[in-house]
Amino acid sequence: MAEAGGPHHEEHPSYQRHHFETVGQQADATNFAMWLFLLTEVMFFGGLFTAYLIYRNWYYPAFVSASHQLNVGWGTANTAVLIFSSFTMAMGVWCAETRRRRGLVLCLGLTFFFGTCFLGIKSIEYHEKWEKHHVPGLHYSLQSFLDPASDPEVYKEYHDKPMSLDMARHTELYFFLYFAMTGMHALHMIIGIAILGYMIFRARAGAYTSGHVTFVENFGLYWHFVDIIWIYLFALLYLISRHQ
Amino acid sequence: MSEQTSHAEHEHHIVSPAVYVVILLALLFGTGLTVWASFLELGVWNPVVALAIATGKAMLVVLFFMGVKYSTKLTKLTVIAGIFIFLGLISMTLADYMSRAWGRW
Numbered sequence: 001m002a003e004a005g006g007p008h009h010e011e012h013p014s015y016q017r018h019h020f021e022t023v024g025q026q027a028d029a030t031n032f033a034m035w036l037f038l039l040t041e042v043m044f045f046g047g048l049f050t051a052y053l054i055y056r057n058w059y060y061p062a063f064v065s066a067s068h069q070l071n072v073g074w075g076t077a078n079t080a081v082l083i084f085s086s087f088t089m090a091m092g093v094w095c096a097e098t099r100r101r102r103g104l105v106l107c108l109g110l111t112f113f114f115g116t117c118f119l120g121i122k123s124i125e126y127h128e129k130w131e132k133h134h135v136p137g138l139h140y141s142l143q144s145f146l147d148p149a150s151d152p153e154v155y156k157e158y159h160d161k162p163m164s165l166d167m168a169r170h171t172e173l174y175f176f177l178y179f180a181m182t183g184m185h186a187l188h189m190i191i192g193i194a195i196l197g198y199m200i201f202r203a204r205a206g207a208y209t210s211g212h213v214t215f216v217e218n219f220g221l222y223w224h225f226v227d228i229i230w231i232y233l234f235a236l237l238y239l240i241s242r243h244q
Numbered sequence: 245m246s247e248q249t250s251h252a253e254h255e256h257h258i259v260s261p262a263v264y265v266v267i268l269l270a271l272l273f274g275t276g277l278t279v280w281a282s283f284l285e286l287g288v289w290n291p292v293v294a295l296a297i298a299t300g301k302a303m304l305v306v307l308f309f310m311g312v313k314y315s316t317k318l319t320k321l322t323v324i325a326g327i328f329i330f331l332g333l334i335s336m337t338l339a340d341y342m343s344r345a346w347g348r349w
Contacts, residue, residue, distance in 0.1 A: 027256065028316055035319055039326035046330050053334075054341050072279065079275050087268040090259075090309045097258045224309045228302045235298040239282040240291035 015212040027214055034218040038225050045229055048184070052177045052236060059170035061163060065145050066174035067241040068158045069134060071125065075238040078121045079230065085114030086227045093220045096203075096213040104203045104216070111223065112196045115189055122186055129175065136176040142168045158242075181233055188226045195219060257314035267308045274301045 013023060020026035056063040092107030132151075133141035144151040145168040148160040199219065202208065208216045278297040286293060307313040312323055 024256065028318070031315065032318055032322060035322045035326075039322070042326055042330050043333075046334065050334050050337050053338065057341075072282070076275065076279050080272060083268065083271045083275065086271075086305065086309055087264060090264045090267075091261060094258065094261055094264070097256075221310050224305050227309075228305050231298050231301050231305075232295075235278065235294040239278060239294045242282045243285055243287075243290055 013211060015214075027217075030214050030218060031221075034221050038221060041225060045181075045184070048177065048181050049232065049236070052181065055170075055173055055177065059167065059173065062145070062167050062170035063174045064241040065148070065158075065160045065163060065168075066134075066171040066178075067237060068154055068160060069129070069132070069144065070178075070238050071128070072238055072242070074121055074125050075234050078118050079234050081114050081117050081121065082227050082230050085111050085118070086224050088114065089220050089223045093213070093217055096208045096216040099209045099211070101203065101206050101209040104209055105200060108196055108200045108203055112193060112200065115193045115196065119186060119189055119193075122182065126179075129179075134175050135179065136172045140172050140175075142171065145171050178237055181237070185226065185229055185233060188229070192219075192223055192226060195222075257311070259308065259311060259314065263308060267304050270304055271301055274304075 016023050016026055020029065088107045088110040092104055092111060095101075095103035095107055129135055132144065133139050134144070142165070144154065145160075145163050146165065147162055148155050148158075154160075196219075199208070199216065203216075274297055278294055278301075281293045281297065282290065284290075306323065312320060
């Protein structure tokens with residue numbers, strides 16, 4: 001019987017740290033730590049969600065009209081893309097657990113691909129906002145809200161009434177929160193994709209298919225968390241103001 | 245020494261791909277459902293329905309993709325405590341804003 005922390009390296013796998021008694025204990029501790037990190041992320045995004053809810057109630061007509069500028073088709077497509085990426089990530093964890101190296105590389109590659117697709121679609125949407133001067137700042141334009149008929153694509157679908165200048169100005173706040181929330185989400189995606197690239201490289205060398213799956217599992221938790229944030233962003237930014 | 249800890253410890257559970265496929269289909273169905281519901285005229289219920297479906301989807305992700313259903317009691321408690329504190333903070337903040345600017349909110 002090796003004492004915990006003893007020098008008998010051959011009695012436990014090389015990836016077990018000496019301050020853990022067993023591999024299982026190490027895995028549980030790491031899983032717990034990852035969840036604590038994700039809770040700080042919940043609080044971070046939670047602040048943005050709360051700000052959005054409060055301002056939406058204060059400047060309700062402005063937020064409703066501004067959200068009509070978002071394209072539900074692109075939003076739905078991106079939701080589906082992200083759900084597929086979560087699925088391939090979950091399958092990647094399964095491949096790592098069952099020691100399938102080629103399967104793992106394939107799953108991580110697909111997750112990388114879907115993540116990049118998401119960012120591509122997001123950039124199409126951002127570009128549209130840029131062209132219509134709906135990015136908050138010096139060049140922000142109230143045209144679509146003071147005179148909705150001047151924006152025929154949106155007008156034919158929603159028939160928004162012209163707003164007073166006072167209320168129309170608050171649409172900028174909607175777009176500020178839109179860019180802050182989807183931008184922070186996109187930043188999480190970019191970080192995730194970068195880590196995926198590193199993982200694909202390591203997975204090809206068989207790093208995660210020899211029993212030590214903690215890194216893949218915890219990255220999976222991060223990736224699924226980012227998916228959950230998008231599920232709520234999609235509902236709050238795109239869907240809840242289609243009427244009224 | 246290891247006997248003491250081994251039974252308290254968590255058996256690592258491998259979720260089968262069949263479960264993941266079912267969850268994938270359920271999530272895609274939920275996405276379709278919520279987009280469809282957003283076209284209906286439900287008044288104040290539109291946001292409620294959208295958020296309820298989003299929460300259902302999030303629960304599927306947390307329980308199965310993130311494997312909380314198969315995880316240790318410590319992890320389950322951590323997740324529940326996190327959600328509880330988050331909801332507490334949101335409802336206290338909203339209650340404050342609503343009660344201060346009564347009628348103007």
